[in-house]
Amino acid sequence: VAVAFTAIGELNRIAPIISNFFLMTYALVNYACFDASLAKASGWRPAFRYFNKWLALVGALLCVGVMFIINWWAALTTFVVSSGIFLYVRTTKPEINWGSSVQAHTYRRALDATHKLDTIQEHVKNFRPQMLVLTGNPMYRPALVDFCSLVTHGHSLMICGNVSLNDPTVNIQFDQKDEGETWLKKRAAKAFYQPIVAPTVRQGAIALLQVCTSSLSSISFY
Helix, strand or coil: CHHHHHHHCCHHHHHHHHHHHHHHHHHHHHHHHHHHHHHCCCCCCCCCCCCCHHHHHHHHHHHHHHHHHHCHHHHHHHHHHHHHHHHHHHHHCCCCCCCCHHHHHHHHHHHHHHHHHHHCCCCHHHCCCCEEEECCCHHHCHHHHHHHHHHHCCCCCEEEEEEEECCCCCCCCHHHHHHHHHHHHHCCCCCEEEEEEECCHHHHHHHHHHHHHCCCCCCEEC
16 A cells, blocks of 8 residues: 555645545544543543543544545545445454444443333333243253244343252353353344253242342243
């Protein structure tokens, strides 16, 4: 890329493009600061005492405005290249946890929606079956998972419970939970997988019911 720009041989032609890419970088940095502050990410703690998220947003908008003032076609080229890089990363989906503010926004929206559910009164027109299904390890009972998925149709809560007969003081292996969740995703079943350790199946089922009904007003048991 550097050789291609150098081969142009005219500084006046290169300068607008370089300036626009620098301004795009500054704009994205400012917007990233604004978005992280808006999401209230726990890992975002700016030490600059005069930092303000709205000033960061204004800075991002000013950078974009200056880009078009310098050269409109160079600004459009910069936007096209930046959008192409963004779409490439979004399409390829590299297995890297960026810890982005998108995750913080998702958590906040889910938490706010959960709090709102406590204030909503149930009505028969909005009834949705909420199911706790004792599937054990769901991969061993695919027919039961599929049947309950047909009932919920992906629009209701479904929890696949697995009671492991063992000493309750033993911690659940994380690979067991990950294995069940991975299988449910491959099966395209919109459900949560919750393993629990108990000395008997009865005690494990009671524990699962207590955990689920503590946050859900009504739940069907299968």
